Amino acid sequence: MTYLWRARRRALRREPLQSALLILSLALGVAVVVAVDLVNAASRTAMASASAQLEGFSTHRLEGPGGSLDLATYAELRRAWRQGTLLASEDRVRGFAPVLEGRLRLGDGRGLVLLGIDPFASLQNVAFSDAGQATSALAWESFLLQPGAAFLPDGFLSAEGLALGDAIPVQGRPPLTVLGTLPGDDGASAQPLAVVDLATAQEWLGVTDRLSRIDLALTPPATQSLGRRALERLFPGLLLPNKAPPVALHPALRARYPGLMVRSQAETRLALGGLASAFQLNLAAMGLLAMVVGLYLLYGALTFSVRRRLESFGRFRALGVPQGQLRSLVLREALVFASLGALLGLGLGRVLAGGLLGLVSDTLAGLYDQVAIAALPFDPVPYLKGLLLALGGAFFVAWPLAGEAARAPLLPRAGRPLAPPIRLSGAVGLGLGAALLLSFPTGYLGALAALAALLLAGAQLVAPVTGGLLRVLGRLAEPLPLGLRLPLREASRGLGRAQLALAALVVALATAVGMTIMVSSFRLTVADWLTERLDAPVLVRGAALGADRPVLEAALHAAREAGVVSGWVWRQGVEDWLEPHPVSVVLLEAEGRPAPQLRLSEPLARRLARPDAPTLSWPGRLDGAQALAPFYRAYGGGRPELEMPRALWQGPAPEGPWGLAIYGDAEVLERRLAPILPDGAEMLAQGPVKARALAIFDRTFRVTAVLQTLAGLVAGVGLLSAFAGLALDRQRQLSALRVLGAPRRFAARQLLLEAGLLASLAGLCALPLGLLAAWVLCDAVNLRAFLWTLDFHVPAGAFLQALALALGAGLLAALGPALRAALAPPAHVLEVLRAEG
Amino acid sequence: MARLQVDDLTLRVGAGADALTLFSGLNLTLEGGESLALTGRSGSGKSSLLHCLGGLLTPQAGRVCWTPAGQPTVALSAVGEGARSAFRRRHLGFVFQFFHLIPTLTALENVAFMAELAGQDAPLERARAMLDAVGLGARGSAFPETLSGGEQQRVALARALVHGPAAVLADEPTGNLDGRTADAVAAVLFEQVRRVGAALILVTHDPALAARADGTLALGAG
Known part of the structure; x- marks a missing residue:
């Protein structure tokens, strides 16, 4: 041995x-x-x-319509919690903590999230440390009594060079004082968090009569199976x-406060x-x-x-x-x-x-x-x-x-x-497996497995398909000189040696094509969705907008007569239940715009398992079965929604936040409407919102492109190895040709042509496979994972890019061997020929 | 008539203490239609001399001059690599011990390929005629792997002659063949080289083959 x-x-x-x-x-x-x-x-x-x-230890949050709760409602909810009648389910509420949250600007203009808590009820993960000492009575006392006392993340304080007791300047408000530290955060957050007493938050945010929400801690928290944890x-x-299964308020509370909703913290994190x-x-x-x-x-x-x-x-x-x-x-x-x-x-x-x-x-x-x-x-x-x-x-x-x-x-x-044997039966088996996984409800993991099976099946077919294409090309090239036909023949012979490297290249390229098409389809669909959702140049929003509606309407009518405004749509959000799903309902009223229709968002339509249903029955909310327009796309995640004309709504008087989408010239609108807006209302130009959303999207998928390149690089190295091997196999033949008088460039040209041919044909094989991969990604993986479909869009450059990549990878991989063959001195050529004996 | 003139040729291999002079002050003249056998023990430098004559090795001293029929003289030992390659493909033919046919080309294409490389017109027609001449007209569409050793060497011979070279340089052309086949191939080699009027220089260990040549140059004595 x-x-x-x-x-x-x-x-x-x-x-x-x-x-x-x-x-x-x-x-x-x-x-x-x-x-x-x-x-x-x-x-x-x-x-x-x-x-x-x-979120601290909280698992859920109780939110009022418009994202706030008045103090009277809070008091009643607290009573219900004490009596054990807060929720409809058996879940025990361990913790009940009022929170007031808002944003401030630091002295240098950066944002700061201010979280006001009741330290006796808080579920926040606050370490009451005082100058490095663990929970001290002094810290508690200061937190309660000293206005502006705040706990900030350790990392933020270190990054800013701040110590306990230092003042942090805040725009338009007195400075905050560092009282203690919060665990976590490495100092790199875009907006640091400051935890303060509820009273400080009320003063600093200028909100004294409302809370943002109530944090709840429900037991037992959902536990994950061991297998799932191991897989994760x-x-x-x-x-x-x-x-998490949806949690509902007690029916009595739901009837009394229709806009109140319990959301899981995970759900609120799902804005995007x-x-x-x-x-x-x-x-x-x-x-x-x-x-x-x-x-x-x-x-x-x-x-x-x-x-x-x-x-x-x-x-x-x-x-x-x-x-x-x-x-x-x-x-x-x-x-x-x-x-x-x-x-x-x-x-x-x-x-x-x-x-x-x-x-x-x-x-x-x-x-x-x-x-x-x-x-x-x-x-x-x-x-x-x-x-x-x-x-x-x-x-x-x-x-x-x-x-x-x-x-x-x-x-x-x-x-x-x-070469390892090509098993067509293997390719057929993998293809059938993929078809089965796609035909049955196997979830998105099943769809991903189908994608992998399809790619492997395609990889098995690379050698026979490339061989077939080479034979066809060989026939077409009959009239050409032998010097040009030789690379075709040699490529056929070298296919056995290079087939696995080519298959790896095809898998990498097909994935790149599939991902490019999927991302492009995704982007286009999201852009369309944003265009539809943000079609009004200006959006006005605010909790109290409804109260000022007559004033605004009058101004809008005047603006319309002046030709500044072409129309507007009033929107009001309502949180409700379309059993068994919690839903966000958007009530619409239009003036000078197409009449709103009753429509479900796609995730809701699919969740109700009736994406093509012609009608919707919703006792207590709709009068009988109402005609449904086709569903609309929604990609935001979070709670599924539906929208309807306000006139159709039969439920309790909605209390949710108002929005007003106005159509016309954005600049003129902003100028004319800004002075008459009620307090607390804000006006948003929708163009920048859309641009920012698309920028986030692009940034999200940039990493994918980097990883595609890396997978391609792995395949490229394989190709390099395969072509180096091919050149080694052909060393004697090319040396003999040098002796016969073939110029130096002949050998290089032969190797480059062969490599270019094989890689280009592999690139061609990758195109249909990539298209198939894109289809699985768009119509199976996305649909099953996120309940949304994507408009299939093949960007013009996707195929050309893949072909260019394949050709480039092939030529690059063959460049070294080609140069070595061209530059080999005659003595080396003779050595190679002698080695045969 | 083509002519080879070798003057005062010296070839050393290796460097320093390992340097070995294979031959020194070698002179040689060969006319078209003549044949010369290079003989000697292994390592005596006969293949190296053949490679010097073909412009594959550059001697340390001396000159190798070729004068193809109707063409100016070329001092092969004094020109660059490109010019030597061009000279080889136009005016020389090579026969190797191990044939070195291109496996993906048929017998006919292997021969035609050389004619194409030499820049001749109608390469397929020339190749067909040449294969007929070496007795393989019926095997033109066969690939090398389906041919016997003797047949492969006859294809290699046709390849060496298809472009009408001034000389054929053959390195152990029968070294990989059995005795009977070797005799047959040798017969075709001499016959065809004479037919096209080329010179023939061959390296061999086989005294019978060497005896067929017009002259013999024994190397190995330094």
Whole structure:
């Protein structure tokens, strides 16, 4: 065994480039997995930390219409809580804490979230420390009695160089005083949080008669199964957050306060939660893809390595070497490669994660103001996972090859293929599996599995399809000179050797095409949705807008006569239940605009399992069955909604917040309406809102593009290895041609043409597969995961980009071997020819 | 008639203490239609001399001058790599011990490819005629892997002659063939080279093959 292994080590040292490329492709695969996991874990930690700051131990929140509660309602709700009649369900309410939340501006203009709490009831995770001492009576006393005393995040204080007792200037208000620290937050949040006593919040925010909400702590909190927790730990981001069952107020309270709603904290975090989940899901999926591509390449390289040596294995067997030793030799080689690749990949992954951190942090800051990641926390799981994936994967792919080596024929057999066999039955089986997963309600994980099966089925077909295309091209090229036809023939011959690398390239390109189409479709649909939802140039909103409606209406009519306004739509939100779902109802009244219709949002329509229902019956809210217009798209996440003409509403008098969408020239409107707006109302130009939403969207998917590139890079390294191997195989032929008088450039041109041809054809194969992947992503994964559909949109450049990438990768991979062939001195050419003897 | 003139040729291989002079002050003249066998022990420098004559190795001293029929003289040892390549593809033909046919081209295409490389018109017609001449007219559509060793070497021979070279340089042309096949190939080689009026320089260990040549140059004595 020692001698066999020694001989093998020497042989490997003679092919350093091949060995190095194999290790590199595996290392890149591991690196992407590790980096994605590290970044995903870091972003989840950051989000959890931000949630802990904002929500503390609360699990739900009780909100009034318009996002506020008057103090009388608060008192009654508190009484109901004491009597155990707050909720309709059996859930026990452990904690009940009033909160007043608002925003202030720091002296330098940055935002600050002010959270006013009742320290005796608070569910906030506040560490009452005083100058480093744990909970002290002095701190409690100061918090209650000293106006402006605030607790701020540790990280923020360190970043600002602030100490306990320091004053923090606030625009238009007296400064806040640092009384203590809050756990979490690394100082990188866009808007830091200051926790103050309720009285301070009322004074600093100028709100004395209302609360923002009541935080509730319900027991028992939903626990996750061990399996789910393990899966989340191993594949962060792949599992979407569990939807907590909706919690309803006691029927008596619901009847009395129809606008009051209980929301889970997770639900409130979902303002853009759909996008955030889509983002994490993408990250996790891309990370796994890169690893699969890396293992695919390892499989290809090991297969060649073993099959090329079958004759020697046979000779060893003939000499009496036991089969077990040969098996062990192959396994050992695979594990050595995998270990080296994994070790390199772990280091690269850490570096890559550092690079991705900025992009991910930007995305989270766009999605959630409070979340930012400044550094990667130490987490051994992604490293262990990368190591195990590499070693386990290597063992998995090497085991059958080790068996092949152990059973190598004692006498050499001619014509044994070097490439792993293409099993059309495998491709058909995978395709059927994908069809089954897509036909049955297997959830989004089933759809993702179907996507993986389709990609693998496509990968199996790359070699036969490329071979067929080469044959067709060969026939078409008959009239061309032999010098131009030769690359076609050689490409056909080299297909066996390059097929796995090409398949890996096809998988990477198809994924890139699929993701590009999906993201483009998503963007276009979201843009359409935003255009529809924000079609009015100006939106006026405010809780008390309804009271000033007559004044505003008069002004609007006057403006309409003056030609400044073409129409307007009044909107009022109502939180309600369309059993068994909590819903947000939007009541609409239009003037000078098309009449509103009764419509469900797509997620609600799908949740009710009747996306095409012609009518809706809603006892107590609608008079009989009312005709439904087709559903409208909604991508915001959070509570499902429906909209209807106000005249149709039969429920209790709505108390929700008002909005007024006004159509006309935005600039003129802002100028003319601003003076007559009631107090507390704000006017928003919708254009910038839409632009910001799209900017967040673009930022969200920028990371995906980076990871696509990395997966492509893994495939590119595989290609480099395959083409270097092809060039090695052709060395003698090209050397002979040099002797016959072929110019130096001839060899280079041949290798580049072959590589370009193979890679371009692989690129062609990737196009239909990418289209199929896009379809699964748009119509199955998104629909099942987020209950929304996307308009299928194929951007003009997607296919051209994939083809250019394939050609570029092929030419780049072949450039080194081509240059080596062209620059080889005649003495080397003769050496190669002599080596045959 | 083509002519080869070699003057005072010296070739050393290796460097420093390992340097070895394979031959020194070698002079040689060969006319079109003549044949010369280079013989000697392994490592005596016969293949290296052949490569010097073909412009594949550059001697440390001396000149290798070729004068193809109706063409100016080219000092192959004094021109650049590009010019030597061009000279080889237009005026020389090579036959290797291991044939080195292109496996993805048929026998006919392998021969035609050389004619195309040499810039000749109607390469397929020339190749067909040449294959007929070496007795393989019926095997033109066969790929090398389906041909026997002797057939492959005859295709290689047709390839070496298809463009009407001034000389054919053959390195152990029968070294990989059994005795009977070797005899047959040697017969075709000499016959066809004479037919096209080219010079023939061959490296061989086989005394019988060497005896077929007009002259023999034994190397190995330094």
